[in-house]
Amino acid sequence: xxxxxxxxxxxxxxxxxxxxxxxxxxxxxxxxxxxxxxxxxxxxxxxxxxxxxxxxxxxxxxxxxxxxxxxxxxxxxxxxxxxxxxxxxxxxxxxxxxxxxxxxxxxxxxxxxxxxxxxxxxxxxxxxxxxxxxxxxxxxxxxxxxxxxxxxxxxxxxxxxxxxxxxxxxxxxxxxxxxxxxxxxxxxxxxxxxxxxxxxxxxxxxxxxxxxxxxxxxxxxxxxxxxxxxxxxxxxxxxxxxxxxxxxxxxxxxxxxxxxxxxxxxxxxxxxxxxxxxxxxxxxxxxxxxxxxxxxxxxxxxxxxxxxxxxxxxxxxxxxxxxxxxxxxxxxxxxxxxxxxxxxxxxxxxxxxxxxxxxxxxxxxxxxxxxxxxxxxxxxxxxxxxxxxxxxxxxxxxxxxxxxxxxxxxxxxxxxxxxxx
Amino acid sequence: xxxxxxxxxxxxxxxxxxxxxxxxxxxxxxxxxxxxxxxxxxxxxxxxxxxxxxxxxxxxxxxxxxxxxxxxxxxxxxxxxxxxxxxxxxxxxxxxxxxxxxxxxxxxxxxxxxxxxxxxxxxxxxxxxxxxxxxxxxxxxxxxxxxxxxxxxxxxxxxxxxxxxxxxxxxxxxxxxxxxxxxxxxxxxxxxxxxxxxxxxxxxxxxxxxxxxxxxxxxxxxxxxxxxxxxxxxxxxxxxxxxxxxxxxxxxxxxxxxxxxxxxxxxxxxxxxxxxxxxxxxxxxxxxxxxxxxxxxxxxxxxxxxxxxxxxxxxxxxxxxxxxxxxxxxxxxxxxxxxxxxxxxxxxxxxxxxxxxxxxxxxxxxxxxxxxxxxxxxxxxxxxxxxxxxxxxxxxxxxxxxxxxxxxxxxxxxxxxxxxx
Numbered sequence: 105x106x107x108x109x110x111x112x113x114x115x116x117x118x119x120x121x122x123x124x125x126x127x128x129x130x131x132x133x134x135x136x137x138x139x140x141x142x143x144x145x146x147x148x149x150x151x152x153x154x155x156x157x158x159x160x161x162x163x164x165x166x167x168x169x170x171x172x173x174x175x176x177x178x179x180x181x182x183x184x185x186x187x188x189x190x191x192x193x194x195x196x197x198x199x200x201x202x203x204x205x206x207x208x209x210x211x212x213x214x215x216x217x218x219x220x221x222x223x224x225x226x227x228x229x230x231x232x233x234x235x236x237x238x239x240x241x242x243x244x245x246x247x248x249x250x251x252x253x254x255x256x257x258x259x260x261x262x263x264x265x266x267x268x269x270x271x272x273x274x275x276x277x278x279x280x281x282x283x284x285x286x287x288x289x290x291x292x293x294x295x296x297x298x299x300x301x302x303x304x305x306x307x308x309x310x311x312x313x314x315x316x317x318x319x320x321x322x323x324x325x326x327x328x329x330x331x332x333x334x335x336x337x338x339x340x341x342x343x344x345x346x347x348x349x350x351x352x353x354x355x356x357x358x359x360x361x362x363x364x365x366x367x368x369x370x371x372x373x374x375x376x377x378x379x380x381x382x383x384x385x386x387x388x389x390x391x392x393x394x395x396x397x398x399x400x401x402x403x404x405x406x407x408x409x410x411x412x413x414x415x416x417x418x419x420x421x422x423x424x425x426x427x428x429x430x431x432x433x434x435x436x437x438x439x440x441x442x443x444x445x446x447x448x449x450x451x452x453x454x455x456x457x458x459x460x461x462x463x464x465x466x467x468x469x470x471x472x473x474x475x476x477x478x479x480x481x482x483x484x485x486x487x488x489x490x491x492x493x494x495x496x497x498x499x500x501x502x503x504x505x506x507x508x509x510x511x512x513x514x515x516x517x518x519x520x521x522x523x524x525x
Numbered sequence: 526x527x528x529x530x531x532x533x534x535x536x537x538x539x540x541x542x543x544x545x546x547x548x549x550x551x552x553x554x555x556x557x558x559x560x561x562x563x564x565x566x567x568x569x570x571x572x573x574x575x576x577x578x579x580x581x582x583x584x585x586x587x588x589x590x591x592x593x594x595x596x597x598x599x600x601x602x603x604x605x606x607x608x609x610x611x612x613x614x615x616x617x618x619x620x621x622x623x624x625x626x627x628x629x630x631x632x633x634x635x636x637x638x639x640x641x642x643x644x645x646x647x648x649x650x651x652x653x654x655x656x657x658x659x660x661x662x663x664x665x666x667x668x669x670x671x672x673x674x675x676x677x678x679x680x681x682x683x684x685x686x687x688x689x690x691x692x693x694x695x696x697x698x699x700x701x702x703x704x705x706x707x708x709x710x711x712x713x714x715x716x717x718x719x720x721x722x723x724x725x726x727x728x729x730x731x732x733x734x735x736x737x738x739x740x741x742x743x744x745x746x747x748x749x750x751x752x753x754x755x756x757x758x759x760x761x762x763x764x765x766x767x768x769x770x771x772x773x774x775x776x777x778x779x780x781x782x783x784x785x786x787x788x789x790x791x792x793x794x795x796x797x798x799x800x801x802x803x804x805x806x807x808x809x810x811x812x813x814x815x816x817x818x819x820x821x822x823x824x825x826x827x828x829x830x831x832x833x834x835x836x837x838x839x840x841x842x843x844x845x846x847x848x849x850x851x852x853x854x855x856x857x858x859x860x861x862x863x864x865x866x867x868x869x870x871x872x873x874x875x876x877x878x879x880x881x882x883x884x885x886x887x888x889x890x891x892x893x894x895x896x897x898x899x900x901x902x903x904x905x906x907x908x909x910x911x912x913x914x915x916x917x918x919x920x921x922x923x924x925x926x927x928x929x930x931x932x933x934x935x936x937x938x939x940x941x942x943x944x945x946x
Contacts, residue, residue, distance in 0.1 A: 117561045119552040119706070120738065120747070122543050131540040140538045141573060144565035152562060285539075296636055311598070317536060326536075381809075381830070387816025388802075388809030391830045395808025398884050398919055400832075406840070407830040409802070409812045415827040415870060419840070449836060463819050495631055497679070498819055 105138045105275065106164040110156060112172035112181050113255055114147040125170045125253075125260055132264050135282040136272040137330060138166060148172065153184035161189075161248040168268075171255030173238040175218045181252055182223050182241075189245050191226040195219060199230065203237050228252075231267045235259040240267060284336040288325040288347045290354045291364050291511040292504075298323045302350045309343055320500045321507030322364070325351075356514055364510045365393040371517040372403035377452040377482065379513065381407035382420050382445035384432065385461040385475065389506045405451050410441070420444035420456075431470070433458050438476035439487045446480040453516070454480040455509050461501045475505045479512045482520075488512055526559045526696065527585040531577060533593035533602050534676055535568040546591045546674075546681050553685050556703040557693040559587060569593065574605035582610075582669035589689075592676030594659040596639045602673055603644050603662075610666050612647040616640060620651065624658050649673075652688045656680040661688065705757040709746040709768045711775045712785050712932040713925075719744045723771045730764055741921045742928030743785070746772075777935055785931045786814040792938040793824035798873040798903065800934065802828035803841050803866035805853065806880040806896065810927045826872050831862070841865035841877075852891070854879050859897035860908045867901040874937070875901040876930050882922045896926045900933045903941075909933055 109130070111123035126143050133140060141164055146153045153172070160167045172181030186193050199222035200214075207214040221238050224230055231240030231251075236259040241252040251268060253260050276282075290298055295318040302325060305314060309327075317324045325347050329339035348355040356367050372379060381391045391407035394400055410416040413427050422440040430436045438458050446454025459475030466472035473494045480487045490512065494504045530551070532544035547564050554561060562585055567574045574593070581588045593602030607614050620643035628635040642659045645651055652661030652672075657680040662673040672689060674681050697703075711719055716739040723746060726735060730748075738745045746768050750760035769776040777788050793800060802812045812828035815821055831837040834848050842865040843858055851857045859877050867875025880896030887893035894915045901908045911933065915925045 117551065117564065119548050119555065120736075122545065122548065124543065127540050127543065130538065134540065140568075141570070142565055142567050142577070143538065144563055146563050147561075149562065156563070294633075296633075315536060315599070383809075385816075386813075387821075387825075388804075388812030388828060388830065391809030392807075392813045395806075395830070395832070396920065396923075400808075401886075404808075404832050406832045406836040407809060408840075409809065409816070409828040409830075411816070411822050411825050411827045418870075419827070419829075449839075465822075493631070499817065500679075502817075 105136075105166055106141050107133055107138050107166035107168060108141060108160050108164050109143040110153070110160070110167065110169045111143070111145045111255070112148065112153060112169060113145075114149075114178070116145045116171075117147050123170075125255065125257060128257070128261060128264060129168050129170070129268075132269055132272065134284070136276040137282045138272065148178045148180050150180040150184045150187065153180060154188040157184060157188040157250070161245045161250065165248050167248060167250045168253065169251065170253045170260060173221065173240070173252060173254045175215070175220050175237075179220070182220075182225065185225055185241075185243070185250070185252065189225075189243075191243075193223045193225055196222045196224045196230065199224070199239060206237060231263060233259055233263055234266070235262050242267070242271075282333075282336065283328055283330050284333075284340060285329075286327045286340040286344050286358060287360050288327070288344055288351070288355050289357050289362070289364075290323045290325065290351055291356055291514075292321055292508045293323060293351075293354050295323050298325065298351065298354075301352060301354075302347055305343070305346050305350055308346065313343070314347075320496065321504040353515070353518070356511070363393075363396075364507060364514070366397045368510050368514050368517070369394065369397040369400055369403060371514060371521070372453075373399075375517055375521065377517070378403050378405050378450075379453040379455065380405050380445045380449045380451040382416075382441040382454065382456040383407065383409050384411060384416075384441075384457055385459040386457050386502050386505050386509075387411070389502055390455055390457065390509050393506055393510065405449055408445060416441060419448075421448060433460055433470050433474060433476060435476055435478075435489055435491060438478040439480075439489055442478035442480035442487055452482045453513055455513060456480070457505055457509055459501070459505060461498045461505075463498060473501050475501065475508075477505060477509050477512060479509065479516065481516050488516065526557075526587055527562050528554055528559050528587035528589060529562055529581050529585050530564040530589045530591070531574070531581065532564070532566045532591050532676070533569065533574060534566075535570075535599070537566045537592075538568050544591075546676065546678060549678070549682060549685060550589050550591070550689075553690055553693065556705050557697040558703040559693065559697075569599045569601050571601040571605045571608065574601060575609040578605060578609040578671070582666045582671065586669050588669055588671045589674070590672065591674045591681060594642065594661070594673060594675045596636070596641050596658075600641070603641075603646065606646055606662075606664070606671065606673065610646075610664075612664075614644045614646055617643045617645045617651065620645070620660060627658060652684060654680050654684055655687070656683050663688070663692075703754075703757070704749060704751050705754075705761060706750075707748045707761040707765050707779060708781050709748070709765055709772065709776050710778050710783070710785075711744045711746070711772055712777055712935075713742055713929045714744060714772075714775050716744050719746065719772065719775075722773060722775075723768055726764070726767050726771055729767065734764070735768075741917060742925040774936070774939070777932070784814075784817075785928060785935070787818045789931050789935050789938070790815065790818040790821055790824060792935060792942070793874075794820075796938055796942065798938070799824050799826050799871075800874040800876065801826050801866045801870045801872040803837075803862040803875065803877040804828065804830050805832060805837070805862075805878055806882040807878050807923050807926050807930075808832070810923055811876055811878065811930050814927055814931065826870055829866060837862060840869075842869060854881055854891050854895060854897060856897055856899075856910055856912060859899040860901075860910055863899035863901035863908055873903045874934055876934060877901075878926055878930055880922070880926060882919045882926075884919060894922050896922065896929075898926060898930045898933060900930065900937065902937050909937065 228241040228243040329336040421444040441456035462472035649662040649664040750757040837843040843861040862877035883893035
């Protein structure tokens, strides 16, 4: 079965609001294997909505409409359906009575205009709305089913549960053709590198089942499986294991809710290790990310944002001569910062970052985006260092840098864990 | 002129992502009086997209397409346009060379697959993309203009400025029928307080022209005006002045692009003052926000994230006895942290935060959300302190706390500026 979603309301065509109802509707379709082919937003325009509706019932089998069921002249959905499918409309007096009682229960008289909400399209089934006054409707047009739902999210939410999901269940004979997804998250690798590494999975499982989404410093590989619940789970398990293997140690989680900082936090907790940070161009972003995680006080002791050279010396013990000799953005200074924050503040790991986030401060030798990341590990002599040049603006450079720093810590923890096994 | 927006990408039909690009596009249409009649999302489906495109050029005069311009087989926009309007496609070797240089500047070879991004539709104008590899295209089809833009928001953003807005300007002969909006931003006041204060403006200007949007620690009042450019400007000027006055010193900017941290930064710069931070429960968020602003090294010296009591003592000179007597989350400790970071690191302002962000760590006396913010000002005895209990989860508590801290600094700078006048 294929579906389209149509959200009705001129306010959804402005600059500040998005149709979020469609996300909830989509979530209810997926388990039943219904394929969403398009979604659209239409203003309070009867003719435009009628055209869209007429076209939709020719193209797909399920049309889900939200909004435009209110009592005012702006609410055009009932009239548009009537026009699109050439159906009459009758006021259902029982519904009017029901609404009147609803208003009375709040100590109010029903405004006359609300009678419009009791207009039922010929041949439609009325769908009760236990959280509002506007009932929904369902009608069959040719081979298609059309659902009309209110646009208020909490009313819609309840009506999906009460009216849409049971109907989908009935149609599908149990939801055995459903779709399920799983993610594999990878930090600090370029999208093209990920693509290359996972290429064999495209052949093995089919390209259409794997999609790659990149954001600064992170690539998410989304996997999709269809079939019965058991089949889906088994396939996703197999696919995600394959992707993790192909990624070669770069995948940090297969849990949709996990973040790089939560994974690093869990590894630190498990290993009984602690961490401190010394940041320059990221300005506290790594510390901020580490402490987003509830309970991070177990492993995060503290951090320093040393924007000036003087503070690099005073807070981290980086010698002024070293800064003088190599410049603040340099490998020796990054290493000294990492070792300094680790030993001064008594943690197992010390993360240090110095770089040019831009837009100013770049030079020919050290252009904007040049970053040194150093991680001092539990062993005294253990300092990992990376010099990188990140593309993008200040925000992207900072984001990518924080990813790299956390990923270096993660890899060290994983490596040590393997050694200890 | 009427327009539709079409976002292309199967990922936008899932349950996790919305097309937010359309908001930015809509904002660029409004000042020119272009009416958006619909927007839709189409998957990576060449036939479906071709159908939608063919229909759109019959119905409106401006078709804006985002996404589907990448290098992979999933990226169907060029092919769909070619099919919809029966146009050929040629690889532009100059574009290929340009992309090759772009890759080279990051020390990478251009993957062969990227050649597809240089495919130009017959009769189309190439629109340069200074932030990515996929160029856009503009073509005339009958009486309609079709723009193809990449789906990456920051690439699109720049291309709207460079290619769409100048074109709209040209078409409209100055945008005299448009709608224009302006914002007034207010930090650290509850929405209901803002509503009360600005109530007289509803009567004076009309309720439908003023809308209030609240997020943690911030309220935005949006104002709308129609008419010629001169009329719009004059009205928005009058309205925003009225709102700022009614807000009673709480409005920190009327510039849509300004943030609280950029406003505080500009005030610090102007006053020739510097700042340092000492954070506990916000974990570096205030430092991170201050350093988001390009050029912040002029006034931000550095900061400390003192998650443990020991670091509060070592890095900030807060006496262990004080912590023992009052607890780390207390007014005396917040004040000592602020004075300590200010005097130790030689700044004019010292910001200190200590609190319980949750979800753990709360007690009956100090429930989750309890926060102490202290700001030490330029005068030796000058420490402002606020104790608050913020609602919401960890992230919201941290966000609201960082707003309050920055707002306290802003108000002190404004007050001093007035005194100095």
